[in-house]
Amino acid sequence: MAKRLIECVPNFSEGRRKDVIESIVAPFKATKGCYLFDYRADEDHNRLVVSLVGEPEAIGDALVEAALTARDAIDMNAHQGGHPRIGAVDVIPFTPISNITMEECVTLSHDFGRRYQAETAIPVYFYEEAALRPERQRLEVIRKGQYEVLKDEARTNPDRHPDLGGPGLHPTAGATVIGARKFLVAFNVNLATKDVNVAKEIANAVRASKGGFCHVKGIGLALEERGLVQVSMNIVDYEKNALYRVLETIRMEAARWGVSVVETEIYGMVPAAAVLDSAAYYMQVAGFDPKQVIELKLLEMMGDDDR
Missing domain, CATH: 3.30.70.670 (Formiminotransferase, C-terminal subdomain)
Structure with a gap:
C-alpha cells in the first residue's frame, strides 16, 4: 500500500536559545517516518519554523515529544518577539501531499488535536479547513491581541474559549492552533x-x-x-x-x-x-x-x- 504523506510546518516561540532550539527539533531528527527538511530560527521574530514531511502517525509522535520540550522550556509570560503568537507551540498545520485528501487532513487535525491536548495539557484552537467555527478559519482572528490579551479573554469571554482544553490557557505555554491548509x-x-x-x-x-x-x-x-x-x-x-x-x-x-x-x-x-x-x-x-x-x-x- 502506498504511503500517506503530509507536510507539517510547526512554529515554536523560540528563536534565540540554541540549546532549546536543538532540543525541540531533536525528535524530528530521530523519529522514523518523519523527515526534517528544514528548520530556521529568527532572533528578531523570536520564532522557530520547522518543515517536515512524512507519515501522519510518525509526525504526530514527534510533534508531541517536541511540544513537551517547548512547553517546559518556553514561558510566554516572558516571551518577546516581533511575530504574532499565542503559545510556546504556536501553530501546527497539516497539508496533504500524496495518498491523502484535504478532508482526511481535517480529520487528522481533529484527532491529533485531542491527543495533543490530552498529553501536553495545552489548549487547542482549530483553524483553516479544520476550524469548528467559521470565524476561526483565519489565524489572525484567533491570535487577536496575542498571548497578552488572549490569556485573560480565553478565560472570561466564551467567544474566545479554546476548542479543546478551556476555558483559559496553559499558565506558561499558552495555546496551540492546529489545522489543515494548502501549501503556504x-x-x-x-x-x-x-x-x-x-x-x-x-x-x-x-x-x-x-x-x-x-x-x-x-x-x-x-x-x-x-x-x-x-x-x-x-x-x-x-x-x-x-x-x-x-x-x-x-x-x-x-x-x-x-x-x-x-x-x-x-x-x-x-x-x-x-x-x-x-x-x-x-x-x-x-x-x-x-x-x-x-x-x-x-x-x-x-x-x-x-x-
Missing part, C-alpha cells in the same frame, strides 16, 4: 529603512484584510539587529498571488518613501512552481513550462514508473 509560502521583504511605519503601511497595502492581494497576509516589523524593517507575509495561495507580483507591488509602494528593497527571504520550504513562476517573469522567458526543468521532469517520470 512564508515570504519576507526587507527594506532599507529603520522606520517601521513604512513597513506597516506597505503591509496594509498588500494584505487581503486591507484590500490588497486576496491570498496575502502581512505585517510590518522592525529588524532591530540589522537596522532594517520587514514586510513579513504568508502567501496562502501562490498560484493566485505570484511572488513576483507581490514583490513588485512592495517595491513600487516603498519608492513612495524613497526606500529600496534590500533582499527577500523565503522562510522554510517552497513549492518549485512558486519560484519558477517568478524566475520566468524576471528572465522574460516566453511560454515557459515547468516541465522544461530537467529535475522536475525526471521526478514526474519516476512517479509514473510502477516498476
